[in-house]
Amino acid sequence: GTFNTGPLEEGAYRLMAKRRGYGRHFHRAITAGQHNLKFVLEPAATIQGRVVTMESGEPIQDFGVRVEHHNVADIGVGFASWHDEKGQFQLDGIDAGDLTVHIQANGYAPVSVELVGMEPGENRRDLVVPMDRGGVVEGVVVDEFGMPGSASVRVWSRQRWLPSVPVDQEGFYRVLGVAPGDFIVEAGLSPEPTAGNQKERAIQAGTMTTG
Secondary structure: OOOOOOOOOOOOOEEEEEEOOOOOOEEEEEEEOOOOOOOOOOEEEEEEEEEEEOOOOEEOOEEEEEEEEEOOOOOOOOOOEEEEOOEEEEEEEEEOOEEEEEEOOOOOOOEEEEEEEEOOOOOOEEEEEEEEEEEEEEEOOOOOOOOOOOEEEEEEEOEEEEEEOOOOOOOOEEEEEEEEEHHHEEEEEOOOOOOEEEEEEEEEOEEEEOO
């Protein structure tokens, strides 16, 4: 169970140890040359759940899931795509502690579920995630001459950016699954929207707005 990471340049490092079936263990702000570090790996937790529609309880068969650990910066971790006829999913290798499960599905408002106090080796079962059909935001993007161009649009809703959508040849865009409440539309005549082209609006569940 011993390890050696040298040689390292002077500075501070963060070390992580992991093994299949076990949660991760971190040492932060470790300096080069430090000795006798000890990692203690505990059994990983598991989360089992279902994603359903809020209206009827029918399963949503295609969706994305992302886990955010509150005590760890999971940099670069995106949504894992799931397809299941019953809307079921199972997340293995979960670190103990507090976390948030983020769910997104095409045409539905994104949902975040807080799970507090996950224990090492715990199997948190029967998590049911109802999703509401969000509103629709649509409009047209043009340049300073009133002409459409190659552009993309994204919407800030419930403290997150929804996936960017491209405009068509007429400059028209359509964003689905916008959560009820205030939102921001950001557009840019470039591969990614720019912060200088924003419009703030409000929407109600199941409605459509243009801009």
